[in-house]
Amino acid sequence: MSDxxxxxxxxxxxxxxxxxxxLRELQQLIRNGDERTSSTKLGAxxxxxxxQVRKDLAHFGQxxxxxxxxxCADLIDAIRAILGTxxxxxxxxxxxxxLGRALxxxxxxxxxxxxxxxxxxxxxxxxxxxxxNIPVHHLDELAKITAAAGIKMAIMAVPAAAAQQVADRLVQxxxxxxxxxxxxxxxxxxxxSQVGVDVAIELEQLSYxxxxxxxxx
Amino acid sequence: MSDxxxxxxxxxxxxxxxxxxxLRELQQLIRNGDERTSSTKLGAxxxxxxxQVRKDLAHFGQxxxxxxxxxCADLIDAIRAILGTxxxxxxxxxxxxxLGRALxxxxxxxxxxxxxxxxxxxxxxxxxxxxxNIPVHHLDELAKITAAAGIKMAIMAVPAAAAQQVADRLVQxxxxxxxxxxxxxxxxxxxxSQVGVDVAIELEQLSYxxxxxxxxx
DNA sequence: TAGATTGTTAATCGATTAACAATC
DNA sequence: TAGATTGTTAATCGATTAACAATC
Numbered sequence: 001m002s003d004x005x006x007x008x009x010x011x012x013x014x015x016x017x018x019x020x021x022x023l024r025e026l027q028q029l030i031r032n033g034d035e036r037t038s039s040t041k042l043g044a045x046x047x048x049x050x051x052q053v054r055k056d057l058a059h060f061g062q063x064x065x066x067x068x069x070x071x072c073a074d075l076i077d078a079i080r081a082i083l084g085t086x087x088x089x090x091x092x093x094x095x096x097x098x099l100g101r102a103l104x105x106x107x108x109x110x111x112x113x114x115x116x117x118x119x120x121x122x123x124x125x126x127x128x129x130x131x132x133n134i135p136v137h138h139l140d141e142l143a144k145i146t147a148a149a150g151i152k153m154a155i156m157a158v159p160a161a162a163a164q165q166v167a168d169r170l171v172q173x174x175x176x177x178x179x180x181x182x183x184x185x186x187x188x189x190x191x192x193s194q195v196g197v198d199v200a201i202e203l204e205q206l207s208y209x210x211x212x213x214x215x216x217x
Numbered sequence: 218m219s220d221x222x223x224x225x226x227x228x229x230x231x232x233x234x235x236x237x238x239x240l241r242e243l244q245q246l247i248r249n250g251d252e253r254t255s256s257t258k259l260g261a262x263x264x265x266x267x268x269q270v271r272k273d274l275a276h277f278g279q280x281x282x283x284x285x286x287x288x289c290a291d292l293i294d295a296i297r298a299i300l301g302t303x304x305x306x307x308x309x310x311x312x313x314x315x316l317g318r319a320l321x322x323x324x325x326x327x328x329x330x331x332x333x334x335x336x337x338x339x340x341x342x343x344x345x346x347x348x349x350n351i352p353v354h355h356l357d358e359l360a361k362i363t364a365a366a367g368i369k370m371a372i373m374a375v376p377a378a379a380a381q382q383v384a385d386r387l388v389q390x391x392x393x394x395x396x397x398x399x400x401x402x403x404x405x406x407x408x409x410s411q412v413g414v415d416v417a418i419e420l421e422q423l424s425y426x427x428x429x430x431x432x433x434x
Numbered sequence: 435t436a437g438a439t440t441g442t443t444a445a446t447c448g449a450t451t452a453a454c455a456a457t458c
Numbered sequence: 459t460a461g462a463t464t465g466t467t468a469a470t471c472g473a474t475t476a477a478c479a480a481t482c
Contacts, residue, residue, distance in 0.1 A: 020418040066464035067458035083421045084428030102319035109417035177423035193426035195419045200326035201237040202412045204300045206394035209410035211301030283440035284482035
């Protein structure tokens with residue numbers, strides 16, 4: 001209907017990750033009572049150069065004032081609009097084991113616009129129950145319920161052996177983004193976005209860093 | 218005492234992350250009964266080029282046979298030796314809330330060499346209890362217990378507001394690697410390694426991907 | 435032998451940083 | 459005005475990919 005959207009050419013993926021970090025830092029600054037900040041200050045808080053901060057933002061428009069810097073509140077609004085978190089996202093959790101239940105009980109991302117509104121499992125003892133006021137349905141109801149609720153994002157907290165099957169069902173149900181906590185690579189169509197979090201891999205990165213540091217000493 | 222270690226110049230950080238992915242994929246191949254693989258096959262499984270796989274490995278030595286490829290079991294051993302996970306790592310969890318307890322109950326990374334052996338909290342109702350056979354101590358005992366147990370890695374699952382203080386205490390206690398689940402940037406000395414996992418940020422990346430895809434259509 | 439695949443060097447590509455005119 | 463800081467272009471740096479001789 002409108003062509004107001006800028007053409008938005010190649011935005012490095014790493015730049016989008018940093019946008020999330022800027023957002024988090026800006027929210028912290030606001031909590032500290034800071035109204036304004038600068039690319040130098042924001043970068044220093046995160047270990048980036050000022051040029052990096054400005055370049056990242058420049059992909060999307062102009063948000064500051066030369067000689068002054070950025071209004072924290074305005075930059076927050078701008079970044080949330082870019083990321084698409086200026087409106088609420090209902091989220092489904094699949095797999096109501098320890099991790100699934102912990103995620104449902106965790107309020108931390110409600111503040112960023114994400115609200116877990118439903119859980120799924122295949123265990124008959126879980127199905128029909130309620131966890132922290134969130135209903136748990138059978139996985140067979142996935143498509144019906146996510147469609148009715150307009151849910152486009154799901155968090156997978158299922159065993160590795162089930163992950164690909166569950167991913168297939170999420171795709172089938174029309175889910176467009178998957179956050180996968182299972183320690184396996186899942187294969188989904190290109191049109192579906194995925195992000196993986198594997199705690200073992202993160203620990204391996206720490207292991208490497210520690211071992212390497214020892215070697216160098 | 219010995220100079221057997223190769224000089225090991227600049228290894229891109231991204232290459233180390235991919236090493237973990239190769240390892241995970243190789244373990245999957247072994248489970249499928251594959252004895253051998255190639256850079257082309259391994260790359261295809263993860264969406265990388267064959268050149269990328271060979272280049273990453275080349276930073277550390279020669280692990281394959283021209284014309285043949287790689288023996289999965291051998292390459293697994295080699296990568297584990299590089300990452301430092303060819304020996305067990307005892308790990309402490311700080312913060313025994315929903316997430317902390319879920320991590321203790323999760324066996325997934327024991328298989329990769331990481332074993333949670335102790336938990337810490339400040340809540341008197343938790344201190345002295347046992348979760349999945351893991352004792353929970355008061356945070357005041359951190360230094361004493363981690364030193365005695367030779368623990369060098371800790372997982373932080375504490376509220377954002379407490380994160381920096383807890384990080385300071387971990388550093389004080391001689392911890393060398395921190396996996397931080399709190400949604401804030403923590404500042405630690407250069408000699409201490411840290412990795413952050415922020416679920417909200419991962420969801421933001423999905424949000425961006427979904428919203429952007431819609432725009433382009 | 436012919437076919438496959440490695441390890442490595444050189445070429446390409448992309449991302450970060452430096453520099454600076456414009457602006458407040 | 460002088461000082462600060464943006465947005466942006468050009469220069470640098472680093473990482474990925476292509477190509478190929480060596481090898482099984």
